[in-house]
Amino acid sequence: MGLGTSGKGHIFVTDMDSIEKSNLNRQFLFRPWDVSKLKSETAARAVKNMNPAVQITTFTDRVGVETESVFNDEFWMALDGVTNALDNVDARRYVDGRCVFYRKPLLESGTLGTKGNTQVILPNVTESYSSSQDPPEKSIPICTLKNFPNQIEHTIQWARDSFEGLFRQPAENVNLYLSTPNFVDTALRGNTARETLLSIKEYLVDARPTSFEECVAWARHKFEELFVNNIKQLLHNFPKDSVTSTGQLFWSGPKRAPDALVFDATNDLHLDFVVYAAKLHAFNYGLKGADDREYYRKVLKTIHVPTFVPRDGVKIQVQENEQPNNNDSVTADQDELDALVAALPKPAELAGFRLTPVDFEKDDDSNHHIDFIAACSNLRASNYNIAIADRHKTKFIAGKIIPAIATTTALVTGLVCLELYKLLDAQPKPLDQYKNGFVNLALPFFGFSEPIAAPKMKYNNVEFTLWDRFEVGNMTLRELLKHFETQHQLEITMMSCGVSMLYSFFMPKKKVEERLNMSLRQLVETVAKKPVPPHAKTLVLEVCCNDAEGEDVEVPSIIVKL
Template sequence: MLFCIDILKDATGPYTFSICDTSSFSEYIRGGIVSQVKVSQKISFKPLLASLAEPEFVVTDFAKCCRPAQLHVGFQALHQFCTLHGRPPRPHNEEDAAEMVTLAQAVNAQALPAVHQDCLDVDLIQKLAYVAAGDLAPMNAFIGGLAAQEVMKACSGKFMPIRQWLYFDALECLPEHRVPFMEDKCLPRQNRYDGQVAVFGSDLQEKLGKQKYFLVGAGAIGCELLKNFAMIGLGCGEGGEITVTDMDTIEKSNLNRQFLFRPWDVTKLKSETAAAAVRDINPHIRVFSHQNRVGPETEHVYDDDFFQNLDGVANALDNVDARLYVDRRCVYYRKPLLESGTLGTKGNVQVVVPFLTESYSSSQDPPEKSIPICTLKNFPNAIEHTLQWARDEFEGLFKQSAENVTSLCIGRDPKFMERTLQLGGTQPLEVLEAIQYSLVLHRPQTWADCVAWAYQHWHTQYSHNIQQLLHSFPPDQFTSSGALFWSGPKRCPHPLTFDTNSPLHLDYVMAAANLFAQTYGLGGSQDCAAVAKLLKSLPVPKFAPKSGIRIHVSEQELQSTSATVDDSHLEELKTSLPTPDKLLGFKMYPIDFEKDDDSNFHMDFIVAASNLRAENYGISPADRHKSKLIAGKIIPAIATTTSAVAGLVCLELYKVVQGHQQLESYKNSFINLALPFFSLSAPLAPAYQQYYDQKWTLWDRFDVQGLQPSGEEMTLQQFLDYFKTEHKLEITMLSQGVSMLYSFFMPATKLKERLDQPMTEIVSCVSKRKLGHHVKSLVFELCCNSESGDDVEVPYVRYIIR
């Protein structure tokens, strides 16, 4: 029986709704399924002439909410100017700008009340005239992304189209103060940058060419940024350069949105390929490609000299941790950061300017929701749950077990057993049981053994485990509150019966058997008929329910249960494992999941494993494409959003290179092309704190020269005295990273020993690591008291060694 409800009318809460009067139906028991169906809407648009007279505007920046109506008049005047002269107004020409103002005033005088402006913004119309002949690649990228998305909407009928006029301007990119003789600087040079020079003049073009920028990431946004950099001339002049780093290789799934890559580039390094592609776009660009992860492990590469020589950094990353790290480095070296990201039709841009704005780390997005373990193991109710379960199956069966066996048996990790036994909870037991499973209980010798294992594992996962779950929680079981246990999000499962005639069952066995064989270095097979024949000869594994099995019903119950492991059982497991001398020459081969190779059985296994579990729980299955998106954790990036976001980034780049000092000149952006929604707003200023009458923000710090005029390094005592004398601060605790260098409660003997030691010597001693030659400064954190004895918050210390 089907019901159609209006969720806006019938919702009774965030997760509940009523369906209608059901008094004439039998009593509802359980097991109903709700599917969201979006109802199509018919959208009508005014004809062009009617819309010109009575327009509807999409506002992109509420700080300029009156701007669209003014531009509506201005663009009609511009159209008339071009019709009269056969050309746009000359760049920054006062005569043409004055004529444009006159035309705009005439348009405004004749306009209907819906368009007529009581006070026409003459300055805005003049600026429109000044830049009308210009041609900016970032503006083209933004408007082009929007236009392309609108075409897709018209073709597919998906998402809400723009209704009906969208005017976008970034006039704050122009110089903050009027530049004398601007027209002379905007004359064409007969080169590829003439459209940009017409807007900003030749001085900015020269600055752009000299910039040294660091681009972190060469994926979807990274490719678009590099393309824009090449087109605007960033790093294309004398002394300029762009360094791009990305450790990834190109995958087939990248090609639909990373347009610097071609099919023949698959498996090549992203950074190298992208750098070569932009050299073809602009041979003058000086771009250097690296394959390094940007993190603590590469600080010897991206060291003080590297960052201090930069003019700015652009992030094109796909994870928060890396973004936070790069942000911290930019704050430390006081470099501008252009941050951006996309998710489907959604995109954001944040500009970070030293001393002017807050940093990326100053605010946080809510954490991503993870699927509870209990839901994954026993109570899935959505295809996302079964796909995640299938991915975990893949990792456990074909990667983790093989890695553990390799570490134990061939001595790759001599302390493997010792470290395993020190793990918390039931982890030692789980690891050793998995090794016993791989080496003793289910070690195959032939392909037929692999097929038999896959057949047995199918019954374990899709029949026996489900029967055990129903044995513990029967379908008609009630909770202590009198409600049915299997109700709400808990879907009552049913065991499956293996059928060799079922393509899904056979797909699972084929994929599982081939992957299992690969981990042992055995040959596989793609002969489905032979496998089906072999399966018919195997006995059906019998199920016997186990008693005393504890199944956790909720995350709270799982976390509150303190699992203990019997040491004697662990010892028994250890003795059951073959000794290394009995495994000479034996090797297992861990498999890394690869979603894009259709011949490797990886996605075959994921799709079959997930859909079989979905069948267990009555969940609608997913096809291969949807399964790949979810299981492969592919962020649904699309070229339209990427183009628009990269354009917005480079508009902010113009401001950073010019050195704009007004906070309102910069714009953080949040867009959703599907709705459509656009929100551009000024970034937030950094929060400040204060000690005595000294205000400070995250951009401030104490710079302390470690070397004294005598040539000797500052001791701890001298460091403490320096802050007491120069800043009237008494240091109560001093740390470097996780190392505590000094505290007021330190034992007197240790304190006396440290006071006369040089600072770097104390750091090396406490951290138990020698400082590398690339380290030119250290960061110290302080806890201080004022002269009155009160705790005060103070900036960190940059202790300069060399």
């Protein structure tokens, strides 16, 4: 295209991520030897090799509120347009909001396997990306995950959650307990105080290993807890022949009656769980693991596993609308919480001691993260007679890998470039010359439509769209209220900046009087209790207003120029 190759032409690209192996099959700029390098810098080098005349500046920053000092007013105002290649909705909505604020055209796009889409967003003409949104991703009910799985996806998600609950969250809780003076007080005010304190006690007192053999023993006991004892307790509460209040068998429909497993060290799946759980537990404590499976079998013979007796009175969540029971059968009372706190070692006694949380990484085969999740999921599936999944499928689901095909990427890139030609053309074009694209190579389907025009709203017979705003200087609150009454025939009833409520009609009169003579900048700083960042040239205020008839009306935002 020759983009950014002459005159003042320039391309700015940013990406804070590094290249992973799973990125290699979906694009054309990265090669195997680029793995672990920064995406933006590597992509820029590849493009410069293709065309040395192209002028590119790279960043390695996330585009978001926290980097508005980097991507500031001067940066955005200098742009002619923006193209998105993002992988999450929050980032898309943020960039879309910036483009609306600075009135910059945006070419939005995305792919999912053989499917792809492109969207053209034109200042003052079309709706924005945020004007519509996809329905929320369907989640698995908690009761299904915890007690009634019926698909391998359920057991993989359960195993993924178990990974966090065994190897990351407890280690982080321990470190917070050891490093944060008021951590216990904060934890006691939360809804999961008992669960948090129990995990700290387990990892610091009850099951703190001093050797790798103790890590193996811990893993063996976890096997018994997760795949034997919990299942026996569930069947104690709901025997296989139990019926509901309507006389229907409880274990019917999507509910599969489980069976407790019997540990067998000669079963590779059983041993897999012990091996990988022990290694990850050892990683938490900085202990060296072992690879020889005969070593594990030898240690396992020495481990005593107590017989489990199911308890009466244990509440198990059956319906999604029931309150989940995070604390087994016991509601923690103050005496129990006090006893848990008293059982913990004083942080001063463990000065310098820290655990190493395990941060999930799907693409490093040597870390055994996927190996553990695969073993854990397949054991859970064995409990419920669900067909097990191989490691590849487990990695795909647990890692939430978005299927990507280079062909789809190339097609969507081409469609975006066609619209980019139109945007950069000096001759303005009518809306019907631009096209949003929707494709599915598997069908195949190729559909195009005109971008949707920005919907028009009205107050006091004044039409406006999402691209409009009121612009004012750094006047006082009193002057702003008066300005809206006289210039726009609008009564401001509420006004906010971010999460800070600056003014409302129901505020105490004394508080309103204190704020009326403050400048808008001073008002924001006073209420938010922090200064406006030095790089900020404007403030955005959201207001609710009544029109001349006293009716509540929607109005544009207010931009305060500082």
